[in-house]
Amino acid sequence: MNTRQHTSNRTARRHGMAEHIVRQGSASVTDLAEIFSVSVMTVHRDLDELERQGMVRKVRGGATAQASNVFESNIAYRLKAHTAEKDAIGRLVAELIEPGGSVMLDDSTTALAVARHLRESAPLTVLTNFLEIIRLLVDSPDIRLIALGGEYHSTHDSFLGLGCVDAVEAVSADAVVVSTSAVSERYAFHQEQEIVLVKRAMLRSGRRRILAVDHSKLARVALHRVAPLDEFDDIVVDSRAPAETLQRLRDHHGNVRVAQM
Structure with missing residues (x-):
């Protein structure tokens, strides 16, 4: 797989993760690893990037699209x-x-x-x-x-x-x-x-x-x-x-x- 294909696949996977979390409200790291057939470490890296973009918020053991007292939920949610x-x-x-x-x-x-x-x-x-x-x-x-x-x-x-x-x-x-x-x-x-x-x-x-x-x-x-x-x-x-x-x-x-x- 060349670099462009890898980047495209990673972007699509992260988009899919964000959509899943928004749809469900939250998701665990282990569930995301199983759904997207990647390692737990890959999920953590993906969630770090999605949090940086303001799409989701990382919590212990997973991520959520729901608001907290210091975090506003994404517009899609x-x-x-x-x-x-x-x-x-x-x-x-x-x-x-x-x-x-x-x-x-x-x-x-x-x-x-x-x-x-x-x-x-x-x-x-x-x-x-x-x-x-x-x-x-x-x-x-x-x-x-x-x-x-x-x-x-x-x-x-x-x-x-x-x-x-x-x-x-x-x-x-x-x-x-x-x-x-x-x-x-x-x-x-x-x-x-x-x-x-x-x-x-x-x-x-x-x-x-x-x-x-x-x-x-x-x-x-x-x-x-x-x-x-x-x-x-x-x-x-x-x-x-x-x-x-x-x-x-x-x-x-x-x-x-x-x-x-």
Whole structure:
């Protein structure tokens, strides 16, 4: 086998491993070695590279695509997670958006769910740093689309960094919709500094601030605080949120909306 073939096979194997881990949520080193017919040491090298690319996170004995309090899951995994809940949330949030106005959407898959329902609220101006939302809305005749540029990050399929923050701070939107990786009784959190900086800038640029999170994000914390919950005008969650968790959230915020599944 020549060098080019070896590199091609290794790339295909790593792609296959990433897809398997994303699909299953996690996988052990021994299972991966058996599935892909390679040694345990080869699996470890492959996982090291996939972790470097932000595709998976190595844990003891294997790897996971799921988030931790310091690691955000890859976009491929997030696109598959809690889709029904996000769709219900997206539908409800879209109903809060006034036709003829402007709405800024962050790079979350929950905001993507909102975008899927925005044609019902058109005409609208939509501002976003999420490439997946841009692809979705680019051909919508009644939606004026403004891309918030910056440095492209493939792990999130979005634009981040100082360029994005500058672009966000140069505009003002009637409504801003953000999602975060974790929500406690008082704060919204995220794991990554660059994303936190963009979300904070978005919140400063919006007249009405909406936090949209599915139930899996509740009663959790992550490394960085994005904002106190009292900075949001609305918090939208899905109806699979436990009643006790919802009540604690309502004890600290007066406008919690529940999207029915």
